[in-house]
Amino acid sequence: MRAGTWTYEGFDPEQERLREALCTLGNGYFATRGSASEISARPWHSPGTYAAGCYNRLTSTVGGRQVENEDMVNLPNWLPLRYRVRVEGARPGPWLAPGGPELIEYGQTLDLRHGTLTRGSVYTAAEDPAGPRLRVEECRLVHMGEPHLAAQRTSFTAEGWAGELEVETAVDGDVRNAGVDRYADLADQHLTRWRTGSEEHDTVWLCCRTLNSDILVALASRTRVAGHRDITPRTRLADRRAAQTLTIPVGRGETVVVDKTVALYTSRDPAISGPLPTAVEAVRRAPGFPRLLASHHRAWEHIWRRAALDVPGKAGSILRLHLFHVLQTLSPHTAGLDVGVPARGLHGEAYRGHVFWDELFVLPYLNLHFPEVSRALLGYRHRRLPAACRAAADAGRVGAMYPWQSGSDGREESPELHLNPRSGRWLPDHSRLQHHVGSAVAYNVWRYAEASGDTEFLHGKGAEMLIQIARFWADAAVWDPSLDRYRLRGVVGPDEYHDGYPDSTTPGLDDNAYTNVTAAWVLTRALELGRALPRTRRQELFERFGMDPGEPDRWDDIAHRLHVPYHEGVVSQFEGYADLAELDWERYRGRYGDIRRLDRILEAEGDSVNRYKASKQADVLMLGYLFSPRELAGLFRQLGHRFDDESWRAAIDYYLPRTSHGSTLSALVSAWVLARARRDEAWAYAEEALIGDVADIQGGTTGEGIHLGAMAGTLDFVQRCLTGLETRADGLWLDPAPLPQLSKFRVGIRYRNHWDVDLRIRAHRVRIAVPESEEDPVRLVLDGKEWAVPPGTDRRLDLARGKVSPARARRRR
Numbered sequence: 027m028r029a030g031t032w033t034y035e036g037f038d039p040e041q042e043r044l045r046e047a048l049c050t051l052g053n054g055y056f057a058t059r060g061s062a063s064e065i066s067a068r069p070w071h072s073p074g075t076y077a078a079g080c081y082n083r084l085t086s087t088v089g090g091r092q093v094e095n096e097d098m099v100n101l102p103n104w105l106p107l108r109y110r111v112r113v114e115g116a117r118p119g120p121w122l123a124p125g126g127p128e129l130i131e132y133g134q135t136l137d138l139r140h141g142t143l144t145r146g147s148v149y150t151a152a153e154d155p156a157g158p159r160l161r162v163e164e165c166r167l168v169h170m171g172e173p174h175l176a177a178q179r180t181s182f183t184a185e186g187w188a189g190e191l192e193v194e195t196a197v198d199g200d201v202r203n204a205g206v207d208r209y210a211d212l213a214d215q216h217l218t219r220w221r222t223g224s225e226e227h228d229t230v231w232l233c234c235r236t237l238n239s240d241i242l243v244a245l246a247s248r249t250r251v252a253g254h255r256d257i258t259p260r261t262r263l264a265d266r267r268a269a270q271t272l273t274i275p276v277g278r279g280e281t282v283v284v285d286k287t288v289a290l291y292t293s294r295d296p297a298i299s300g301p302l303p304t305a306v307e308a309v310r311r312a313p314g315f316p317r318l319l320a321s322h323h324r325a326w327e328h329i330w331r332r333a334a335l336d337v338p339g340k341a342g343s344i345l346r347l348h349l350f351h352v353l354q355t356l357s358p359h360t361a362g363l364d365v366g367v368p369a370r371g372l373h374g375e376a377y378r379g380h381v382f383w384d385e386l387f388v389l390p391y392l393n394l395h396f397p398e399v400s401r402a403l404l405g406y407r408h409r410r411l412p413a414a415c416r417a418a419a420d421a422g423r424v425g426a427m428y429p430w431q432s433g434s435d436g437r438e439e440s441p442e443l444h445l446n447p448r449s450g451r452w453l454p455d456h457s458r459l460q461h462h463v464g465s466a467v468a469y470n471v472w473r474y475a476e477a478s479g480d481t482e483f484l485h486g487k488g489a490e491m492l493i494q495i496a497r498f499w500a501d502a503a504v505w506d507p508s509l510d511r512y513r514l515r516g517v518v519g520p521d522e523y524h525d526g527y528p529d530s531t532t533p534g535l536d537d538n539a540y541t542n543v544t545a546a547w548v549l550t551r552a553l554e555l556g557r558a559l560p561r562t563r564r565q566e567l568f569e570r571f572g573m574d575p576g577e578p579d580r581w582d583d584i585a586h587r588l589h590v591p592y593h594e595g596v597v598s599q600f601e602g603y604a605d606l607a608e609l610d611w612e613r614y615r616g617r618y619g620d621i622r623r624l625d626r627i628l629e630a631e632g633d634s635v636n637r638y639k640a641s642k643q644a645d646v647l648m649l650g651y652l653f654s655p656r657e658l659a660g661l662f663r664q665l666g667h668r669f670d671d672e673s674w675r676a677a678i679d680y681y682l683p684r685t686s687h688g689s690t691l692s693a694l695v696s697a698w699v700l701a702r703a704r705r706d707e708a709w710a711y712a713e714e715a716l717i718g719d720v721a722d723i724q725g726g727t728t729g730e731g732i733h734l735g736a737m738a739g740t741l742d743f744v745q746r747c748l749t750g751l752e753t754r755a756d757g758l759w760l761d762p763a764p765l766p767q768l769s770k771f772r773v774g775i776r777y778r779n780h781w782d783v784d785l786r787i788r789a790h791r792v793r794i795a796v797p798e799s800e801e802d803p804v805r806l807v808l809d810g811k812e813w814a815v816p817p818g819t820d821r822r823l824d825l826a827r828g829k830v831s832p833a834r835a836r837r838r839r
Contacts, residue, residue, distance in 0.1 A: 031144040032136040034348055037124045039070040043205075043729030044722050045154040046072060048224055048347070049136045049143050050373045051166060055076065055173035056101075056290055057372035060134070060143050063105040063178065064123035064162065066198070072729070075101045075453055076372045076379065077292055077520065078355075079365040081434040082236040084213040088443055089452045097432040097442060098379020098723065099216045100203045104288040106196040106269075107180060111160055113274075118805055119151070122160065127152040130159075138350045141326045142167050142319075158187035171316065171325030173359040174295075177813045178286045179315045188278040195249045195259075195286050195453070196269035197222075198707030199233045205375040206730050208445050208673075217243070222268040223259045225306050233302045239434065242293040245396070246309040249725045252283035266774040285315040286631075296362075313506035329353055333395050334774030334782075337744060341768060344716045345744065348737035355734055356392065364409060366432060367734065374614055374731025380439050381406070382432040383466040384735030386652075387691065391742045393477035394775040395755065401483055407467050408487040408652035410436025411494060414464075418498050425497030428464045430457050448630035456525040456533040459518040461502075464495040465544035472551050477753040479778040485559055493567060496552035496581055499545040503584045511589035519542050519600060520645035523625050523635045523688070527602060537601040539643040543661055544652070550664070553578055590665055596673075596680045597646050609638040611683070620725065622688040623818050630652035642683035643692035650674065650699035654752060654761075675703055690718045690736035696749050709767045715740050749787060753777060757805025757812070762792055762825060780804060795820035 034045055042062075049060025061073035075096050083096040112118040120130055123146060131148035142581035145164045149155050169175040182191055187615040199222075201216040220234040224245070233244040249270050259270035274282050283702045289308035291301035298304040312318065333353060337345050355371040367388050368380030385403060392400045407428070413436030415427035421427060429438035438459040445451070471492050503512040516534030518525050519541055526533045556564055556578055568575070590597060591605035614621050621627060625635040625642065630740040649658055655674065662669030678699060687693055697711035713722065718736055745751065748768060752760025758777060764787050766771075772786045783804065784795040796804050798818035805814045808823060815821050 030139040035133045037132040042070045048372045051168040052354035052372050053168050053170045053173045054359035062124050063107040073103050076473040082216040082239045084507045086212040090536050091264050096439050097203050098202050098258045102199040109193045113187045122149045140323050159185040167322050171321050171348045176288045177318050180284045183281040184276045191274045191276050194271045197245050197247045199234050199266040201583045220266045222263040227258050232268045242301050244291050246289050246305040248287045248309045250285050274576045287312045338771040352738050361398045367405040368733025371734045376730035385461045387735035387736040389470045391472050391738050396476040401776050426494035430460045446629050448626045459534050465548050468495045468548045469490050496549050500581050512584045513589050520648050521641040523642040528637045535600040539597050545579050546588050549581040562638040596676050606639045609640045622685040639684050641685045643689040644685045647699050652693045690733040694739040790825045792823040
């Protein structure tokens with residue numbers, strides 16, 4: 027691993043899916059896994075190309091039941107490029123590919139700075155390893171500047187031989203969604219109505235449609251031999267495959283270069299006459315590979331400049347990999363699309379490409395670098411507000427009930443059944459009861475507005491979402507005279523292991539602390555926003571939603587009187603948690619080793635995690651991720667409870683030992699809360715969050731797609747947790763708490779109209795620099811004191827001594 031690169035040596039079938047996911051290339055519009063171009067799908071090989079928001083719905087028969095699932099569709103594979111050699115006087119040799127007996131060297135390097143994947147291989151005759159060799163190097167890109175284009179340049183060098191090189195390139199439409207083994211029993215053929223054709227002598231095309239969503243997909247591919255215009259490819263068209271074959275004479279020691287340029291369009295794209303003619307024209311106009319590569323590099327330079335995050339050492343290298351994959355999934359191109367945050371990126375088929383609450387971990391980073399992308403992602407939620415309101419109405423509620431899993435149209439996409447691979451049994455899935463996803467949407471609306479100053483959005487689409495979510499919580503709250511409190515019943519919290527009470531036939535839990543506290547926060551913010559709205563806008567919303575004038579008063583009452591259960595002096599995860607049995611953690615660790623998926627282990631034993639004080643991720647501690655200690659204390663005080671540092675430490679001491687960390691988000695949240703409460707223990711969890719996908723600690727899941735929320739969360743861990751950064755309407759609030767292992771770093775953020783505020787942490791020192799502009803000074807608040815930092819100046823703060831340097835002018839760069 028060099029600075030800015032990620033390298034793998036040797037060919038290891040067992041690691042191929044992991045490497046494919048981590049070597050994915052994308053640009054926010056579409057992405058392609060880092061699969062070998064020479065071979066088609068095999069058990070250890072899962073090629074995949076996914077366009078953001080391209081879904082299709084299929085019905086499967088599972089356990090005698092008809093089950094409907096919507097998936098992000100694996101689109102036609104544009105990578106195929108295979109080759110073989112014919113040495114003078116001999117017959118053509120076999121098609122060469124990684125994993126074959128002819129392979130003697132293999133490696134691949136992901137260049138994070140430039141957004142390219144380079145694959146190198148050396149082949150020789152299987153019966154004569156010391157004989158003539160073919161050296162192959164492929165450079166691949168998915169263009170960051172031109173989001174519909176991708177390209178490959180493959181160089182072939184004849185070492186110790188002369189003859190002919192036969193190269194076949196293709197666009198393959200015979201693909202399925204087969205990238206997740208546990209989905210093997212589900213329908214996976216999403217494409218139909220294939221057509222193929224050719225244009226001129228060097229271009230072929232393939233188009234098809236998704237089976238039910240009827241999205242037209244078109245790819246055009248142009249293949250040329252650099253410096254050999256006289257070589258005309260032979261075109262072969264089949265129902266689902268368009269291929270071209272080139273026969274190229276090669277001299278001893280000579281290198282020949284084959285360039286393949288591809289364009290991908292769908293009928294979801296705006297401002298086109300049609301996907302097929304547009305794809306063909308885009309390929310025709312595309313420049314050669316060197317110019318494409320140069321413009322691709324420039325586009326990435328601009329992206330990296332806005333995404334500034336500099337952390338030294340190994341942690342910095344992993345953070346840069348995480349940032350790379352976040353930007354490939356959610357780039358400035360995403361701002362023009364109707365898409366949400368796919369939990370596994372555009373990197374694989376796990377979770378079927380659905381949108382969960384992971385934006386809760388992604389938008390805080392984007393808000394301070396690419397606010398236009400955050401706004402677009404919130405626009406995805408706003409366009410599905412009518413569906414959320416229909417879901418609430420179907421449940422007998424007013425307001426908006428957002429789905430736990432979302433796809434194309436905003437209906438609930440959570441499966442009704444899920445497979446436990448340990449037992450082989452299909453089990454009921456009650457995750458759709460995680461209504462706290464609505465609070466996550468509201469939270470993101472509010473935090474985006476604070477960071478960006480986008481009042482137009484907050485008073486417009488943001489207000490519509492926030493108020494409807496608040497109405498749902500107010501309508502769901504039930505008054506309990508025995509407690510003199512309101513209650514929220516029948517929910518599932520972020521923990522996810524507990525989806526019902528032991529031996530109960532009714533799913534759901536009562537008074538999940540995370541759900542209730544965040545609902546109180548939403549109601550409070552809705553009241554605050556209602557007061558801030560212009561009178562005519564407020565009246566318009568009340569009339570459009572058919573709101574009773576007394577509703578805000580009810581919001582205020584509920585926001586102060588929601589029930590938060592306690593036991594043994596700590597906040598209970600939910601009502602009745604205290605009655606659960608303690609788990610013999612040591613026995614299970616000794617028997618199984620890795621017990622992250624404790625729920626599957628217990629179910630395979632005929633038991634249920636619902637019986638134990640054992641959590642996948644302790645959702646009480648999630649409150650410390652969302653809210654600063656000051657905010658959290660205020661929320662509990664509003665609800666009638668005292669919640670100080672001692673209360674928070676008691677919650678951490680209680681829940682951490684009872685957590686199996688079955689989610690990649692769990693280590694992140696644990697590191698976050700420990701960094702502010704018990705710093706000496708934070709690094710172990712921070713390190714686990716960093717290596718979660720790199721080391722595939724969840725046991726093979728990364729090969730099905732990276733964990734986007736965890737990756738973005740590690741970036742935000744540095745950006746906001748270690749700096750104590752809060753973006754508010756009245757300025758930037760700081761409370762630095764760097765870890766010894768992460769005590770020196772730099773983040774560049776966009777705050778309101780200040781595009782490049784530079785924040786540097788050096789152990790006990792902080793430096794903030796504001797770029798030159800005509801804007802007002804940035805107000806900085808730290809440790810109860812405040813300063814104004816005018817544009818074109820910086821300030822240095824010595825935290826250990828409490829000293830602050832005077833503002834001084836910055837030198838022009």
